[in-house]
Amino acid sequence: MANEAANISLEGASAHRIEGGIDAIVIGAGVDSLAAAAYLGRAGLRTVLAGAGPEIGGRVAAREIAPGVEGIDGEHLITVLDPDVIADLDLYRHGLEFAARRLDTTYFFERGETLRFDGDLSYAAYTSLEDDDDREALEAFMSEVLETASFLRPAFVPGVYPGGDPQPQRTLEKALGQASPELMSRIRYFLAASAEDILRARFEDPQLCTLLLAETAFRSAAPPNEPFSFMSLIRRYAGEAAGLQGAAAYPKGGATAVVTALRRAAQAAKVDVRAGAPVKSILIEGDRVAGVALEDGGQIRAPIVVAALDAQQVFFDMIGPAGIDIGLQRALASARPEIATARMQIILKGVAQDEATQNNMMRRLLYAPPLEAITAAFIDARAGRVPQRVIVEAIFPTVLDEGASLDKRQVMSVMAHPLPADEAPDAKRREQIRSAVFDSIEMFAAGFSGRIEADDLWLVSDEAVALKSGIGAYAAKPNVLKQWALASAATSAGEINGLFFCGPEAQIGPGLSCAAGRAAAKAALRAFKRGAP
Amino acid sequence: MIFPAEDFFADAPRPTPLFAAVASVSEANLWTCVNGWTAARVYTSVMQEYDTAKNAAVLADLGPLARYTVRGKNAAEFLGRLTTAPAVSLQTGESARGLMLDDRGFVLDLAEVSRLSDELFLLTLPSPHARHIALAARGLSVAADDISDQVAALGVFGPQTADVLAAAGLKSVSETMAASEVLRGVETAARPIQFGAMPGVELIFPKDESLTIWERIMRQGAGRPIGLDALEVLRLEAGAPRPGLDFAPAASGGAQARTPEELGLAHLAPLDRGWFNGRRALRRLAGLPRRRLVSFSIDAEQSSPGAAVFCDDKAIGRITSCAWSPARKRVIAFADVDGSSRGNIYEISASSPADTRVAARRFETAESALARVFAGVQGQKSPRTTDFRR
Numbered sequence: 001m002a003n004e005a006a007n008i009s010l011e012g013a014s015a016h017r018i019e020g021g022i023d024a025i026v027i028g029a030g031v032d033s034l035a036a037a038a039y040l041g042r043a044g045l046r047t048v049l050a051g052a053g054p055e056i057g058g059r060v061a062a063r064e065i066a067p068g069v070e071g072i073d074g075e076h077l078i079t080v081l082d083p084d085v086i087a088d089l090d091l092y093r094h095g096l097e098f099a100a101r102r103l104d105t106t107y108f109f110e111r112g113e114t115l116r117f118d119g120d121l122s123y124a125a126y127t128s129l130e131d132d133d134d135r136e137a138l139e140a141f142m143s144e145v146l147e148t149a150s151f152l153r154p155a156f157v158p159g160v161y162p163g164g165d166p167q168p169q170r171t172l173e174k175a176l177g178q179a180s181p182e183l184m185s186r187i188r189y190f191l192a193a194s195a196e197d198i199l200r201a202r203f204e205d206p207q208l209c210t211l212l213l214a215e216t217a218f219r220s221a222a223p224p225n226e227p228f229s230f231m232s233l234i235r236r237y238a239g240e241a242a243g244l245q246g247a248a249a250y251p252k253g254g255a256t257a258v259v260t261a262l263r264r265a266a267q268a269a270k271v272d273v274r275a276g277a278p279v280k281s282i283l284i285e286g287d288r289v290a291g292v293a294l295e296d297g298g299q300i301r302a303p304i305v306v307a308a309l310d311a312q313q314v315f316f317d318m319i320g321p322a323g324i325d326i327g328l329q330r331a332l333a334s335a336r337p338e339i340a341t342a343r344m345q346i347i348l349k350g351v352a353q354d355e356a357t358q359n360n361m362m363r364r365l366l367y368a369p370p371l372e373a374i375t376a377a378f379i380d381a382r383a384g385r386v387p388q389r390v391i392v393e394a395i396f397p398t399v400l401d402e403g404a405s406l407d408k409r410q411v412m413s414v415m416a417h418p419l420p421a422d423e424a425p426d427a428k429r430r431e432q433i434r435s436a437v438f439d440s441i442e443m444f445a446a447g448f449s450g451r452i453e454a455d456d457l458w459l460v461s462d463e464a465v466a467l468k469s470g471i472g473a474y475a476a477k478p479n480v481l482k483q484w485a486l487a488s489a490a491t492s493a494g495e496i497n498g499l500f501f502c503g504p505e506a507q508i509g510p511g512l513s514c515a516a517g518r519a520a521a522k523a524a525l526r527a528f529k530r531g532a533p
Numbered sequence: 534m535i536f537p538a539e540d541f542f543a544d545a546p547r548p549t550p551l552f553a554a555v556a557s558v559s560e561a562n563l564w565t566c567v568n569g570w571t572a573a574r575v576y577t578s579v580m581q582e583y584d585t586a587k588n589a590a591v592l593a594d595l596g597p598l599a600r601y602t603v604r605g606k607n608a609a610e611f612l613g614r615l616t617t618a619p620a621v622s623l624q625t626g627e628s629a630r631g632l633m634l635d636d637r638g639f640v641l642d643l644a645e646v647s648r649l650s651d652e653l654f655l656l657t658l659p660s661p662h663a664r665h666i667a668l669a670a671r672g673l674s675v676a677a678d679d680i681s682d683q684v685a686a687l688g689v690f691g692p693q694t695a696d697v698l699a700a701a702g703l704k705s706v707s708e709t710m711a712a713s714e715v716l717r718g719v720e721t722a723a724r725p726i727q728f729g730a731m732p733g734v735e736l737i738f739p740k741d742e743s744l745t746i747w748e749r750i751m752r753q754g755a756g757r758p759i760g761l762d763a764l765e766v767l768r769l770e771a772g773a774p775r776p777g778l779d780f781a782p783a784a785s786g787g788a789q790a791r792t793p794e795e796l797g798l799a800h801l802a803p804l805d806r807g808w809f810n811g812r813r814a815l816r817r818l819a820g821l822p823r824r825r826l827v828s829f830s831i832d833a834e835q836s837s838p839g840a841a842v843f844c845d846d847k848a849i850g851r852i853t854s855c856a857w858s859p860a861r862k863r864v865i866a867f868a869d870v871d872g873s874s875r876g877n878i879y880e881i882s883a884s885s886p887a888d889t890r891v892a893a894r895r896f897e898t899a900e901s902a903l904a905r906v907f908a909g910v911q912g913q914k915s916p917r918t919t920d921f922r923r
Contacts (some may be wrong), residue, residue, distance in 0.1 A: 287808070287813045287816060316672050320672070321614075321669075321671060321672030321673055322607065322610045322611070322613075322614050322673060322808075323808060325636040325810050325811060325813070325814075326614075326615070326665060326668050326669045326810050327635065327636035329668055329669070329671060330668050333668065333671060495813035495814055495817075496813065497813075
């Protein structure tokens with residue numbers, strides 16, 4: 001339907017073209033944009049998706065990281081992809097396939113010890129621990145954490161859109177009203193206490209404590225010794241991958257497979273997907289959106305605009321501070337981001353010969369520095385220094401995905417955390433970060449450096465440049481309470497009728513989720529059906 | 534411009550630039566604190582000051598109010614966003630009243646905006662709002678500077694205002710347009726203001742020259758100073774609510790926040806004009822007042838804030854401020870009452886004798902008359918009658 005939209009301008013006169021007959025415009029080319037557009041298109045709205053860059057995918061994009069070798073920026077694992085989006089948009093039918101699901105995790109510690117967790121966290125204790133007391137403690141802990149995470153799942157879906165779907169919140173409120181005193185007490189404890197306090201109280205085994213602290217702190221700007229930090233782990237374990245709570249999975253073709261499936265779903269829903277159509281401003285007439293103005297001077301008029309770019313771009317650049325409420329401005333003008341995660345893709349020469357290494361290359365690997373080192377790393381990163389040791393998550397896409405394999409080489413995809421969130425790091429700074437990541441990998445893969453053929457470091461500043469945004473949106477997120485406040489402010493979109501925001505600030509926690517895109521689209525549909533816009 | 538509630542528990546209030554001048558003429562020597570500044574409650578007697586205001590001209594030290602200069606290319610847009618005053622459409626020299634609202638459409642404070650040139654405005658507020666203003670200025674080409682500490686401000690009110698100003702040598706100053714003039718070598722800005730319904734002129738000059746200007750005006754003998762207590766009577770007669778007394782500014786949170794409509798000030802925040810902060814939320818709240826601030830005259834010699842208000846024998850609210858009105862020969866009061874209450878017979882609880890009530894009736898003030906006219910105009914959906922510029 002979108003392609004049949006009435007075009008009231010002269011053909012080819014794009015500089016001053018005004019397009020009408022459109023029901024909804026989605027700004028952005030990321031996964032949330034695609035998901036939102038697909039939902040709107042499926043509901044019968046004539047929808048245009050306008051992406052600024054030449055490619056669709058946003059921060060998840062394929063890029064040549066070395067001659068002849070393509071890597072994928074953005075995410076490398078699926079951990080929190082909204083199962084409702086997969087089901088509603090039929091992503092499996094549109095090509096989403098997992099090359100590896102229920103990925104086991106091998107944890108590496110400072111002195112060379114390892115522990116392995118099953119991909120299904122319910123069985124984590126059985127695969128890794130021999131001591132009965134530790135096993136019992138971990139089993140009970142995982143059971144409690146998974147139950148709490150599952151219970152709180154609706155709280156991690158943005159739900160304060162004007163006219164949005166209140167169902168998740170209602171479900172949560174109802175559930176909270178009926179929750180047992182024991183569960184409520186646990187939720188309060190998990191909410192308010194620090195991860196360090198909770199884990200030290202539960203585990204005598206220092207390794208279990210360390211690995212869970214590393215999992216909690218990984219990709220969060222909240223150090224594990226601060227209140228509310230444990231909610232980062234709850235958020236992570238509330239997600240699911242390939243139908244399994246708290247699990248990780250690798251899609252066939254990498255994270256771009258999610259983009260491809262979403263794009264197909266959008267196109268099947270007759271969404272007009274346009275790359276290279278940068279939006280200059282959002283048109284607001286009265287208190288309502290009226291469409292968007294494009295960089296080329298044209299306009300697309302529509303009563304619904306879903307914005308999936310970062311909040312700074314949407315509210316300050318595209319609407320302007322004179323058009324938004326001061327309270328929203330206050331919420332968005334948060335403190336400068338201090339912590340970021342670095343992405344690194346490393347091409348290694350040769351093929352592992354020993355069975356243990358081969359097995360580990362089929363798992364998710366996580367290096368957990370000692371607790372003191374994690375705490376010091378956060379202090380250093382906040383102070384703008386590169387830490388000596390960082391938490392490292394690594395996978396081998398060329399092993400996990402047969403289609404990605406290379407001849408006598410492997411690609412190691414790494415995420416390292418915490419690192420300082422630099423606006424514009426110079427070559428020296430990049431080298432410091434590179435060395436810190438290599439040193440941390442050496443802690444569990446001795447001799448690894450000698451096998452490096454090429455490497456590609458992708459920092460938050462690179463991501464910001466690629467997406468023409470500030471680093472704030474893509475730096476590590478603060479504790480969940482702060483994220484809730486920011487998401488509430490951003491998704492209320494200053495109460496501009498017809499505007500629905502699903503940029504990175506709307507999402508609680510890191511990872512490819514699409515929950516914000518889905519929530520924004522649902523709210524937009526309700527508004528459209530009510531005739532509010 | 535209305536003074537906010539007094540700070541009864543403030544430590545060591547600062548003297549205003551005019552303090553030495555006004556203290557020299559204070560016979561009552563009765564002082565209080567407003568926004569951390571010293572303010573006179575009474576100079577001679579409340580009745581004498583009130584009579585002078587009604588029949589001649591009075592001088593009020595407006596030093597405790599917060600003042601900002603707003604400069605820049607986006608100054609008009611900034612003020613149009615920060616306040617409900619129609620800053621964008623003001624011509625140079627014009628002033629307008631407005632409100633500051635929060636994002637939820639609740640009143641943060643009153644505001645008065647004067648355009649001094651294309652890109653220069655003066656913003657006067659009952660209380661300082663430095664952080665809110667700084668946030669609102671982000672992303673706009675505008676600089677808002679707090680000049681409260683740097684200038685003295687003297688309000689001249691009453692029917693003989695023009696005579697007082699002329700006698701002092703300020704011949705080009707009018708009660709309708711802002712202007713500046715050199716008085717005894719001191720650059721003095723004058724702009725029209727309004728205390729409740731009483732129009733006047735505010736003179737603003739460098740604080741170091743405050744005594745020079747004060748002496749110049751006082752030497753003519755035409756004006757007498759007025760304290761807060763007499764101003765309070767004038768305010769209640771005019772129906773102008775006082776922040777912190779008749780309503781709690783929205784920033785203080787809680788259920789006390791009020792919309793313009795609930796304060797009887799809907800005409801200061803018209804929804805059919807340009808966008809201002811909180812307007813979108815206000816649109817949802819329009820026509821749904823939970824409470825109303827109404828003016829009563831009470832058949833009694835005295836009453837007190839907190840006294841219960843009854844309508845057809847049903848308790849509907851409480852008195853928020855009151856004073857004896859020489860003009861009405863009664864106690865007049867503001868009362869915060871249930872927004873849905875409708876009735877004819879109003880009574881106010883009396884403290885003495887206990888458990889008794891006295892009759893009260895609503896009366897129209899200059900402010901409520903404006904609100905009524907505005908509501909009528911809105912009912913006719915006329916698009917051209919909502920600009921209350923002076």
